[in-house]
Amino acid sequence: MSAFSSLSHRQQGLLLTAGGALIMAPDALLIKVANLPDAEILMWRGFLSALGFFLIALMRHGNGIWAVYRRCGWTGIAVALLFSLTTCGFVLGNQYTKAGNVLMILAGAPLIAAALSWVILKERLPRRTWIAIWLCLAGIAMIALDDAGAGSWVGNAFALMAATTLAINFTLCRTRPGIDMSPMLVFNGLIVGSVAGLFWLAGAETTLPPVNQLAVVVLLCLIIVPCGVTLLQRGPLYLPAAEVGLLLLLEVVVGTLLAWWIISEQPAPMALVGGTLVLGTLTVKGLYERRLEMRLRGGAGAALQHPAERANTL
Numbered sequence: 001m002s003a004f005s006s007l008s009h010r011q012q013g014l015l016l017t018a019g020g021a022l023i024m025a026p027d028a029l030l031i032k033v034a035n036l037p038d039a040e041i042l043m044w045r046g047f048l049s050a051l052g053f054f055l056i057a058l059m060r061h062g063n064g065i066w067a068v069y070r071r072c073g074w075t076g077i078a079v080a081l082l083f084s085l086t087t088c089g090f091v092l093g094n095q096y097t098k099a100g101n102v103l104m105i106l107a108g109a110p111l112i113a114a115a116l117s118w119v120i121l122k123e124r125l126p127r128r129t130w131i132a133i134w135l136c137l138a139g140i141a142m143i144a145l146d147d148a149g150a151g152s153w154v155g156n157a158f159a160l161m162a163a164t165t166l167a168i169n170f171t172l173c174r175t176r177p178g179i180d181m182s183p184m185l186v187f188n189g190l191i192v193g194s195v196a197g198l199f200w201l202a203g204a205e206t207t208l209p210p211v212n213q214l215a216v217v218v219l220l221c222l223i224i225v226p227c228g229v230t231l232l233q234r235g236p237l238y239l240p241a242a243e244v245g246l247l248l249l250l251e252v253v254v255g256t257l258l259a260w261w262i263i264s265e266q267p268a269p270m271a272l273v274g275g276t277l278v279l280g281t282l283t284v285k286g287l288y289e290r291r292l293e294m295r296l297r298g299g300a301g302a303a304l305q306h307p308a309e310r311a312n313t314l
Contacts, residue, residue: 140278174236
């Protein structure tokens with residue numbers, strides 16, 4: 001038995017989702033570093049990520065890959081369409097406003113996911129999850145407070161679209177428990193790449209970007225996005241949609257720290273407090289739930305013991 005399979009169901013979900021969020025952390029930064037026009041960056045992101053998603057699905061499922069696609073059904077098609085809107089909203093949001101604005105709005109995804117799960121799936125979230133969501137949103141607001149007045153309405157609207165469709169996507173995945181929707185992301189890439197490609201071909205300039213920009217795009221779209229998003233898309237198999245959205249805040253905080261480091265931005269004291277609040281909240285929540293899980297498992301084990309054995313342990 002592998003080390004991963006020996007973990008509990010919840011631990012596997014936390015590991016997959018947190019890992020995906022950390023892999024995706026440089027996303028917003030690399031979009032700005034690539035510095036390509038809207039249609040061009042979306043076209044490259046769409047087609048290259050589709051190739052990456054397909055290669056990952058092929059490695060995981062081999063000859064059974066077509067059966068996996070059939071199993072996803074119409075829900076899988078809806079997931080692909082929703083993630084296409086998320087991709088467009090996130091990329092265009094970063095094109096039209098500061099990264100801090102986009103990340104702050106994207107941080108609203110947990111609240112949207114929690115509301116949808118409560119209404120659609122009748123999932124009841126513990127009080128500690130709601131408290132953690134609000135604390136994390138307060139931390140993200142502190143991080144982006146100095147950017148709050150600098151963004152355009154267009155960029156903010158695209159970011160809101162990304163947050164909303166991402167929350168709907170994760171909630172929709174919860175309606176098909178046990179079905180891995182991540183292979184459907186191939187179609188998300190094809191949809192985004194095809195539509196953006198038409199706009200790119202209709203533009204005045206259709207030349208390839210310089211080698212340094214192309215290298216950034218390949219790193220981001222062929223490697224980082226497929227690996228990170230595949231892990232994130234599997235999160236709802238193990239965790240409630242709001243929990244997945246909450247762990248996505250790791251991407252927000254780490255991505256902001258990377259931007260400060262790479263482009264030498266000086267973080268404000270309030271931003272440092274906000275980042276500490278988010279990471280501290282996630283850490284405390286994770287440790288508390290780990291302790292609670294161990295206590296419950298220990299109680300279940302004691303209940304299954306033979307009465308004489310239980311008496312001896314006491």
